[in-house]
Amino acid sequence: MSAINVVLVDDHQLIRMGITALLNSEKDIKVIGEVTSAKEVMKKIDEELPNVVLMDISLDDGDGILLTKEICKKHKAVKVIMLSMHVKEDFIQRSLKAGASGYILKDSPKEELIKAIKEVASGGKYFADEVSQLMLASYVTKAGDIAGKRKKSSGLTNREIEIIRLLSDGLNNLKIADELDISHRTVDTHRTNIMQKVKVKNVAELVKYAIKNKLIEI
Amino acid sequence: MSAINVVLVDDHQLIRMGITALLNSEKDIKVIGEVTSAKEVMKKIDEELPNVVLMDISLDDGDGILLTKEICKKHKAVKVIMLSMHVKEDFIQRSLKAGASGYILKDSPKEELIKAIKEVASGGKYFADEVSQLMLASYVTKAGDIAGKRKKSSGLTNREIEIIRLLSDGLNNLKIADELDISHRTVDTHRTNIMQKVKVKNVAELVKYAIKNKLIEI
DNA sequence: CCATAATTACGTGTTATCACGTATTTTTTT
């Protein structure tokens, strides 16, 4: 069989080198491209059309999850595995929703990474043990519905939280509208409602609110 | 000249592989040992007596800073460079106090790591640009003198940092102008320069930058 | 004392934000 072609997206040089070194020792896997910033991702994917993308979830200049969504929408055959530092329920959910086929941790043993790539390349899914465990626990309690909990504590709706995240990532109304496939006027409405609800009066304060309440990571 | 002997302390497999791969391409530097957990560190250092220790600041089963303190006390000739994921002021301060000779980030370019090792091995000190910048910003307000030592790090001016803080607090140009007793057009100029310097394109990203670099607290 | 950096300030124009609204459709809950 031919080797699995992998494109690596991570802004951490050491991580990139580590993964490349690790994967190069596998003869069935070939790293055909490395991307260091969000804005170069789509171009690279379009060019290389890899079998698997290893996607860092937190890029300096963007959001790995949004990129994943884009990739999955555009190229159905390209499978994405998220690479994350921590086990965060929220991130896992959003990643899956975006279309990721796997979720592993940066301190996973090398065997796990290789297994994940092979599994995903052949159409399957793979999640790190810690992640599977969390998903199971979450499923058992209430079918993974953390939204309900947050609703009570903050009064924000899911959509509003989604928009806070995008706003905090520096997207303007038009780009958010584009992302969510709604009118920019709707985004404006959400924004107004959000500002009122969390009692802030501009984006700067909203970003701080989002960080404080762990809606986003920095 | 003989090679610089390095011992690597990090519990992340990918990071260890990355660094080793990177350093192996340098003929003046030799990785003579890798340690994955805190409790093995001292034994390894005692045995190998390396020139430089690359120390992950956050180990699963211990504290890289405490280990650094121990190493520096016991072996004056062994220099320690901290490896950190983020720019955290208190980590930097504690590391310096513990006796570290350098502080670099895991997403530093490879040249920086090599430069740091060589500099430190020859008795000097080395800090990543982002770290120097923070030290500058932080100590300039206090009585510190470190500002003068590494000032050429392409950083922000005092006024610009002041304005970032006010922007991040949610003040608009007019209020900042009022606060600082200058024209709002001047604030606009500062804002433009800041955005260009830190390479962000709106307030949301600027706030995150400020938090990341500890210019403000949340 | 001279060069450079820092701080100050303004002109002009485009685009985005924010603050009021109103209002329909869809989803969820009771």
Next chain:
DNA sequence: AAAAAAATACGTGATAACACGTAATTATGG
């Protein structure tokens, strides 16, 4: 099925942000 909540969308208008500039004063370091 009815009520409530959430998500959708638009009108209008004032204000602010952002992107180009240019350019004159301070400080400050060599």
